[in-house]
Amino acid sequence: MEFYKKIFASKYDSFMTNLESTFHPIRKALISNLEGTILEVGSGTGTNFEYYNAKAKVIALEPSSFMLDKSKAKLPKKAQITTCNMGIADERLNSMIKNNSLDYIICTLVLCTIPDQNLALDKFKKWLKPTGKLIILEHIHAKNKPSRLLYNIVNPLWKIMGNGCNINRDTDLSIKKAGFIVESEHYFKKSISFYQAIFTVAPLK
Template sequence: MNTEVNHPRFARMYPKLAAWAEEHGAQEHRAESLAPATGRVLEIGAGHGLNFPHYPDTVTEVVALEPEETLRELAREAAPKARVPVTVSDGVAERLPAGDASYDTVVCSLVLCSVRDLPTALAEIRRVLRPGGRLCFYEHIRSRSRGFAAYQCAVDLVWPHISGGCRVSRRTDRAIPGAGFTMKHVRHFRFPPGRNPAPTAPFMIGLAVPE
């Protein structure tokens, strides 16, 4: 499998775009999604490290994977500021550089929309989780409204090419239980709120465990 991820223009632009979202509620979303994390954590697609300040004291160690070189270097700069030990490494979701049953928690924040092979990525997450482990997720998803979902599918003809492979119409909320996880908690919401929602507006935050 080709593990190279190279989106230099998007990587330079993303921190500026993300800063607006953080100021308007995304920080609270990250804290909410990470609250159940415990023990040894594997974070997939860490970006430039926006999750790092929000890990709770129940976490003993974070291994943060980021395959995009520009974002990975920014994450390494952010890691020393975290409240818990964070190591940043290269790696893709479809081939996690980890042994079987080696993590207590896997974290996915705004990344499952852009992995190349979602079923394989979720199978890898199941593989590396220890018995009783948990998947903490914060993701945008396809709308449950047929009209808005059709709009998202149309947007996806262009969106992945300008947004680092992100797909706004991906049914991640169905893919997680379809991959052998039980949803223990999930909250659906729209972000940012408004009369003219962005194509990424349907979101979910939750916790899932392997069956």
């Protein structure tokens, strides 16, 4: 399994090339103007790193040491990014991140892989400031019944090939059920269904 994780990390960027042509302007719009203390969950190979500006102080979590090694080559000089080899369930985070301390949490193509999504969302609510925001770009479950059935059938194999990625999660609905409030959202399709959104933890005034 470790061998496959290494191969997966080495091929990930080339596999994502076509999709990233679509994601590039989205990532830039979501991330480039952010300032303050930011947690990026599942930073992968560091695809988002180029978008952070000099006023962003970023803690980048990545449980795969192979992905993390690739990301370090992309660390820009302009941004303050600290990489950490740990997942969202790691107990060390309880002492690293104080409640109500984060301005933003960034999740891009990662909530599909987190084993306990609800646990992660609960932590996000605790860690974000009352003015904080959760920013996501994720693929989600299909909306029509035939496609949902297909996604469910494909998911077991998809999860193995995708290193823990689940294609059939209603991540958009899960975040809303967890109590986050939509500030903006957009659904789109690029082979599979995608969702980008900005959420707040308290009603906007």
